[in-house]
Amino acid sequence: MSATSKTRANGLTLTTRASRAALQWRLLLLWAGLLLIPAILAVIPLWRTLGASLDNAVHAATLAHKLDLMTLADLMANTGRNGAAISQAAITGIVLALLLSPLLSGLVVTAARAPAPLGFGPLLTGAFSEYGRMLRMLLWSIVPLGVALAIGAGALKLADKQAAKAILEADADLARHLALLLTGVLFLLACATLDAGRAALAVDRRRTSAVKAWWRGLGMLRRRPLASLAIYLVITLLGLALYALLGVARLNLAAPGPLAIVAGFLVTQLAALVLAWMRSARLFALIDVKRSLA
Numbered sequence: 001m002s003a004t005s006k007t008r009a010n011g012l013t014l015t016t017r018a019s020r021a022a023l024q025w026r027l028l029l030l031w032a033g034l035l036l037i038p039a040i041l042a043v044i045p046l047w048r049t050l051g052a053s054l055d056n057a058v059h060a061a062t063l064a065h066k067l068d069l070m071t072l073a074d075l076m077a078n079t080g081r082n083g084a085a086i087s088q089a090a091i092t093g094i095v096l097a098l099l100l101s102p103l104l105s106g107l108v109v110t111a112a113r114a115p116a117p118l119g120f121g122p123l124l125t126g127a128f129s130e131y132g133r134m135l136r137m138l139l140w141s142i143v144p145l146g147v148a149l150a151i152g153a154g155a156l157k158l159a160d161k162q163a164a165k166a167i168l169e170a171d172a173d174l175a176r177h178l179a180l181l182l183t184g185v186l187f188l189l190a191c192a193t194l195d196a197g198r199a200a201l202a203v204d205r206r207r208t209s210a211v212k213a214w215w216r217g218l219g220m221l222r223r224r225p226l227a228s229l230a231i232y233l234v235i236t237l238l239g240l241a242l243y244a245l246l247g248v249a250r251l252n253l254a255a256p257g258p259l260a261i262v263a264g265f266l267v268t269q270l271a272a273l274v275l276a277w278m279r280s281a282r283l284f285a286l287i288d289v290k291r292s293l294a
Contacts, residue, residue, distance in 0.1 A: 015231045018285035019238075022108075022277050024117045030107055030124070031276035032269055034100050042093025045085040102138050106130030108280045109202040112287045133201050136210035141194050144214075148190040152183025192232045192286075196220050199286035220290050231285045239278025246271040 022028075110126025111118060118126070159179035163172030196217025197210065207213050221228050246267055253264040 014227065014285050014288050015234055018231070018281045018288060019235065019277075021112070021284045022280035024111055024280075026117065026120055026123060027107055027111045027280060028273050028276045030120065031104055031280075032272045034104060035097065035272060035276075036269075038093040038096040038100065041096065042090050045089045049086070098138070102131050102134035103127050104276075104279070105134040105137070105198055105283070108283045109134070109198065109287075111280070112202055112284050130201075133208060133210065133213075134198065136208075137194065137197055137201065137213065140197075140210040140214060141190075144190040144193055145187070148186035149183070152179070152186055155179040155182050188233070188236065189229075192229060193218055193221065195232070195283050195286050196228065196290075198283060199290040202283075202287050203290045217286075217290075220286070220293060223293060224289055228286060228289050231289075232282055235278060235281045235285065239274055239281075242274045243271050243278075246274060 104127075106127035106129070107123055109130050110123055113126075114122070156176070156179045159175040162175040166172040166175070193214060194217075197214035198217075200213040200216040200220070201207055201210075204213075207216075250264055250267045250271070253260050253267060
């Protein structure tokens with residue numbers, strides 16, 4: 001068998017290999033644990049507001065099952081009075097999540113380089129050593145993501161104009177749906193180019209420029225578009241499908257009682273692990289593609 005056919009044969013197994021390689025419990029646990037920090041910071045003021053309104057209510061047990069209109073109005077009023085604290089906490093959580101994003105990417109890069117699963121210490125050490133390069137890639141992501149969203153916004157605006165001229169409501173809905181689909185595809189492509197850039201940084205440790213790494217990632221996508229983008233899409237769809245199923249399960253666990261609260265928390269964390277696996281598996285796969293071209 002020729003080297004080219006071997007490379008193509010390996011390309012057929014990249015999805016399975018990357019999906020399995022990303023199932024490292026220490027890696028996923030670090031992802032979920034680190035992302036839990038900004039989530040907790042963001043919801044503390046809202047949790048306190050709800051607690052102050054409902055914990056000492058006369059009909060607390062009844063309200064746990066169903067909220068009436070008067071209670072909802074009181075909750076909205078209390079939330080409005082504490083709006084500044086809630087908004088500030090949400091902004092703090094978002095900023096912290098963004099600052100943690102390069103560390104999370106560094107965790108995946110470190111795990112992908114290792115011939116065997118690493119412990120917590122080596123994973124964190126490698127992630128911190130990659131923080132600078134991954135931070136530069138995060139800053140550069142403003143450009144491709146911004147371009148994708150700008151084109152998508154233009155398509156949505158054009159769809160609204162077409163909808164205003166449409167005679168049938170179905171035609172108007174079709175234009176909007178196509179614009180949303182285009183926006184989603186462009187956003188996913190932008191994310192794929194950024195992960196390809198991260199793969200270039202992972203393979204070549206000497207490279208420090210995020211822009212040049214992103215450009216080399218584009219070259220990889222151009223040389224093996226089907227292998228790269230198809231694998232990226234399959235892993236993304238699988239991850240989002242699992243996440244949606246867990247979201248439905250979480251909604252069905254919205255009941256009072258400590259057991260339901262614990263079960264809901266566990267399902268929520270499992271959903272976070274699915275997203276962590278999806279992000280990791282996509283990067284693992286692109287790193288494998290990049291290595292096959294090196």
